Amino acid sequence: MFYQLYELNHAAMAPLRASTEAMRFFYSNPLNPLSQTPLGRSVSASLEVFERATRRYGKPEFGLPTTTVDGHTVKVTEKVVWSKPFCNLLHFERALPASRVPDPRILIVAPMSGHYATLLRGTVEALMQGADVYITDWQDARNVPITEGTFDLDDYIDYVIEMLHHLGPDTHVVAVCQPSVPVLAAVAVMDAANDPFVPSSMTLMGGPIDTRINPTAVNQLAQDRPLKWFKDNVIMTVPWPLAGFMRPVYPGFLQLSGFMSMNLDRHLIAHKEFYEHLVKNDGESAEKHRDFYDEYLAVMDLTAEFYLQTVDTVFIKHALPKGEMMHRTNPVDTKAIKNVALLTIEGENDDISGVGQTHAAQTICSSIPAEMRMHYVQPDVGHYGVFNGSRFRREIAPRILSFTREHSKALRKNAPPRVIKGGKSG
Known part of the structure; x- marks a missing residue:
């Protein structure tokens, strides 16, 4: 009611x-x-x-008609290139000469945690100056008819895998905050199956890989309450006459x-x-x-099943770092990741995903060779500053672009060395 x-x-x-x-x-x-x-x-x-x-407040627009590439202003066209009921895949197509050497292809997986993908407008704007950028545009669950079925954490992982298949080999995936766990799980599933479309690199930014480390107020809230409390107190049904009428959601x-x-x-x-x-x-x-x-x-709104499964898996059971996470009936084995370069990024003052929680991916992905991994802590930024703002543009985005170029199969020979000045790298 x-x-x-x-x-x-x-x-x-x-x-x-x-x-x-x-x-x-x-x-x-x-x-x-x-x-x-x-x-x-x-x-x-x-x-x-x-x-x-x-x-x-309605869904904002990205509003990115142009970008700067090689010192020149070029036109950008926003296109939907893949679509399912709960997500569209957007491509920011830049009008570049056909003779130009292609930039790395980056799939940004936006958080499905309340805000729209446009919250990453600054992330897209910075990265598309040196990359061919795609982003997940998650749909408001209150606008998805209940006849389209459910959408949970397993479906989220399936969506990520399908999008990587659609984009093809030598794609680089960047997960911002919440999707760090399902993206890491998707990559583990793909590499374990010797999937030819496994991404060349994976960047995890301010994500809750292991919330037992340096827990924040958000982590503590989930830890102190049973799953039933969340189901009883925050799950509601979409009212008429909205398109998602009768769908259980976290509003x-x-x-x-x-x-x-x-x-x-x-x-x-x-x-x-x-x-x-x-x-x-x-x-x-x-x-x-x-x-x-x-x-x-x-x-x-988020679907109830996605929200509850995420709270249970990530924040209550800590299933991924314990090696107990399942993707449907199959175990998620992070040690199976051997062919994907790993970059983890944290903010020194992050009050959502505490310092060390994202770095935990470096520990549980123990089969990735040392030369294919890097960790960076950005000084003087909170959670938002990890993916947006002046320090992101000046210090974090160049690192991501450098890392993707270094580990791009097509560009590896010409890739510049990793940027390690400033901040804390490892």
């Missing part, structure tokens, strides 16, 4: 939001003399803060409340400062706030 009440409340607020927008337009219109006064700007700012606080609005409660004081301060920027007519600072929260507040 809680989900139904949430939808009812949102619908009931629609007339108030509409009137608020009309009043904001009146007080901010340049033709209105009040818009140039402190009073007018204060009223307009208050109305905008209210409207944004009660709005439902996005519940996830968002959890995200914001972890740093509630920071979000309250940010909104207070947003109001002050509007009153002072500081348009640039206000626009930065809008851009960030348009992305941060856009959330999606």
